[in-house]
Amino acid sequence: MSRLPNAEEIAAAARQLADGGLVAFPTETVYGLGADAADPAAVGRIYAAKGRPSNHPVIVHIAPEAQLSDWARDIPQVARDLAEAFWPGPLTLILKRADDVPDAVSGGQDSVGVRCPSHPVAQALLREFARLRPGQRAGVAGPSANRYGKVSPTRAEHVRSEFPAQLEDGTLLVLEGGASDVGIESTILDVSRVQEGVGPVLLRPGHITPEQIASVTGSLPARPDAQAPRASGTLKAHYAPLTPVRLCDSGTLAALLAERAAGAAGPALAVLVHDPSGIAPALRGNVPGIAWRHVTGGPDAYARQLYALLRELDAGGHQAILVQRLSEDSSWDAVRDRLGRAAAAFE
Numbered sequence: 001m002s003r004l005p006n007a008e009e010i011a012a013a014a015r016q017l018a019d020g021g022l023v024a025f026p027t028e029t030v031y032g033l034g035a036d037a038a039d040p041a042a043v044g045r046i047y048a049a050k051g052r053p054s055n056h057p058v059i060v061h062i063a064p065e066a067q068l069s070d071w072a073r074d075i076p077q078v079a080r081d082l083a084e085a086f087w088p089g090p091l092t093l094i095l096k097r098a099d100d101v102p103d104a105v106s107g108g109q110d111s112v113g114v115r116c117p118s119h120p121v122a123q124a125l126l127r128e129f130a131r132l133r134p135g136q137r138a139g140v141a142g143p144s145a146n147r148y149g150k151v152s153p154t155r156a157e158h159v160r161s162e163f164p165a166q167l168e169d170g171t172l173l174v175l176e177g178g179a180s181d182v183g184i185e186s187t188i189l190d191v192s193r194v195q196e197g198v199g200p201v202l203l204r205p206g207h208i209t210p211e212q213i214a215s216v217t218g219s220l221p222a223r224p225d226a227q228a229p230r231a232s233g234t235l236k237a238h239y240a241p242l243t244p245v246r247l248c249d250s251g252t253l254a255a256l257l258a259e260r261a262a263g264a265a266g267p268a269l270a271v272l273v274h275d276p277s278g279i280a281p282a283l284r285g286n287v288p289g290i291a292w293r294h295v296t297g298g299p300d301a302y303a304r305q306l307y308a309l310l311r312e313l314d315a316g317g318h319q320a321i322l323v324q325r326l327s328e329d330s331s332w333d334a335v336r337d338r339l340g341r342a343a344a345a346f347e
Contacts, residue, residue: 002156002178004121009175014128016173017042017140022049022166024145024159025125026177027117029090029186029207030152030307031159032061032142033172034125037071043104043141049166052148057107059092059186059232060114060139063126070137071114073098076194078217085216088118090182090207094190094229105141111192111229114139121177143232144185149345151241151314154180154307182207183304184338188231189213189221198222203231205334207303239307239338240345241314243270245321247343250278253324257283260290267319272309274302274324291316299331306335310342 005013013023020042023034033050035042037060047054060071068075068083072095079093097105097112106112117123130138144152145159153159156176166172187206194200202210202221214220248256253271260266261283270291276284285292293309295302313321323339326332
């Protein structure tokens with residue numbers, strides 16, 4: 001089990017942020033690559049390290065005691081209600097940005113994404129950073145700590161594998177925090193247009209479900225329209241390993257495994273399944289040249305393991321990762337979203 005950082009290590013990380021440097025920090029969703037959100041040059045270092053397009057906004061992380069109004073204006077009551085219900089936690093709210101929020105944070109838009117994470121290390125870092133900025137707003141811009149478009153990290157070692165040069169030259173500090181409990185990125189909900197008569201819009205599904213949101217707002221969030229703001233992690237192709245990902249139904253996987261078990265030649269493949277009932281027991285994990293992974297449990301358990309599994313299989317020398325299509329039930333929306341974007345990178 002990973003040792004959590006002590007007070008001295010948290011203080012050193014906060015000083016690194018205050019000095020304009022980068023800090024990778026754990027959250028309950030995935031590890032973030034953090035910089036002082038009020039410093040455009042520091043945020044620019046995130047974009048440079050990730051290879052991220054400058055018009056792709058980043059999310060501002062704030063401590064529980066922070067004021068939402070430090071980063072947003074014209075805040076509707078529904079945003080405050082949602083924050084009260086789900087913060088600290090894996091919900092990002094898109095709001096009208098305050099006038100002095102850097103363009104580097106918003107991607108040049110009139111909106112900003114804000115969330116309060118629940119991971120104790122993230123909260124300790126945010127509080128210590130705020131302590132160094134008395135009388136000033138304190139927030140940490142923090143997209144996922146990986147190269148742009150690739151698989152998000154859920155462990156500190158994943159981050160280290162992404163940024164060896166920055167670790168070597170000291171421009172990046174990594175805080176340990178164990179494996180991320182949620183395992184996929186936060187739900188993103190746009191409430192920036194509520195005062196214009198547009199209700200909450202779900203920009204990215206996540207651990208906080210539409211039904212949970214509706215329990216606060218009174219109705220399910222809408223789907224994005226052409227006027228919806230750009231948000232982190234919503235491009236068609238995203239979250240992808242280097243090895244091609246293909247989504248397959250059970251019948252296709254069963255036929256492939258049967259052929260290979262009968263001696264048919266073929267490339268080294270990885271197969272990731274959730275419901276193996278349509279595949280003969282003799283073919284489950286016993287076919288030469290096929291790396292078999294069976295993920296048990298419901299959507300939350302699958303999400304918690306997904307990115308670590310994709311990274312493991314990506315390092316296995318396979319020609320492709322074949323992933324069994326998941327249930328169309330709405331409880332699987334977030335996991336299906338991540339897998340669909342990973343596969344889209346190879347279409």
